[in-house]
Amino acid sequence: MLYDAHTHLHEFLDSRIEEFSREIVMVGVSDDYPSSKRTMDLAEKFSNVIPCVGIHPWNVDKVSIDELRQLERLVSEAGCIGEVGLDRRFVPQTFDRQLEFFRTFVEWARDYDLPLNIHAPDAWRDALELIRRSDVNKALFHWYTGPLNLLGEIRDYGYYISINAAIKIQEKSRLVAREAPLDIILLESDGPYEYRGITLEPPMVKDAALIVAEIKGVHLDELWDRVRENFSRLFKHV
Numbered sequence: 001m002l003y004d005a006h007t008h009l010h011e012f013l014d015s016r017i018e019e020f021s022r023e024i025v026m027v028g029v030s031d032d033y034p035s036s037k038r039t040m041d042l043a044e045k046f047s048n049v050i051p052c053v054g055i056h057p058w059n060v061d062k063v064s065i066d067e068l069r070q071l072e073r074l075v076s077e078a079g080c081i082g083e084v085g086l087d088r089r090f091v092p093q094t095f096d097r098q099l100e101f102f103r104t105f106v107e108w109a110r111d112y113d114l115p116l117n118i119h120a121p122d123a124w125r126d127a128l129e130l131i132r133r134s135d136v137n138k139a140l141f142h143w144y145t146g147p148l149n150l151l152g153e154i155r156d157y158g159y160y161i162s163i164n165a166a167i168k169i170q171e172k173s174r175l176v177a178r179e180a181p182l183d184i185i186l187l188e189s190d191g192p193y194e195y196r197g198i199t200l201e202p203p204m205v206k207d208a209a210l211i212v213a214e215i216k217g218v219h220l221d222e223l224w225d226r227v228r229e230n231f232s233r234l235f236k237h238v
């Protein structure tokens with residue numbers, strides 16, 4: 001099996017998900033309460049879907065605190081919490097409210113012992129400090145394009161990063177792949193997000209794996225073995 005550590009399955013048709021799930025174990029993240037519900041339903045239907053529930057930092061100004069409380073009822077059934085986090089790059093104007101929401105998710109991650117699937121453009125250190133101080137055990141920094149000198153700390157705390165399939169055309173992802181130790185690397189598509197004209201989807205983790213294996217100077221099979229080990233430590237699957 002192959003592994004995609006971050007994809008928005010709720011945006012795909014069930015027929016596509018079924019096709020993907022034949023060869024890929026996928027962590028499905030959510031953006032709000034309705035998509036969290038759908039992701040939970042998909043995990044019932046497809047055994048290779050690990051459901052994350054959460055409210056995306058881009059949505060915090062559209063969601064009430066009541067909806068956040070409603071979401072808590074799904075958390076105990078979920079396999080992880082995401083997509084959650086902090087974003088100073090795309091939505092700096094809502095940062096205070098993002099922080100309020102993220103603190104709640106961090107508490108849930110600790111209380112329910114669940115991994116966090118974190119979005120943190122230009123807020124990598126803020127997110128790292130917050131989870132570390134809160135004694136969160138398991139976290140993934142998704143589509144990591146942050147400072148290279150933070151990778152050592154992420155590893156020391158036992159956290160992980162995912163490298164996106166955009167590595168085909170994104171130079172920063174190549175630099176991250178070069179610098180990150182193999183024992184913290186996962187792969188992801190973030191599908192169906194569109195990046196510079198490419199619609200990302202789960203099977204593209206294969207392209208990412210080829211590139212990362214080449215950068216790391218390891219055989220493709222070994223790369224997938226390492227990714228599988230990292231994945232199962234973080235998500236308790238396989």
Ligand SMILES: [Zn+2]
Pocket residue numbers: 006008029083190
């Ligand atoms: Zn995402």
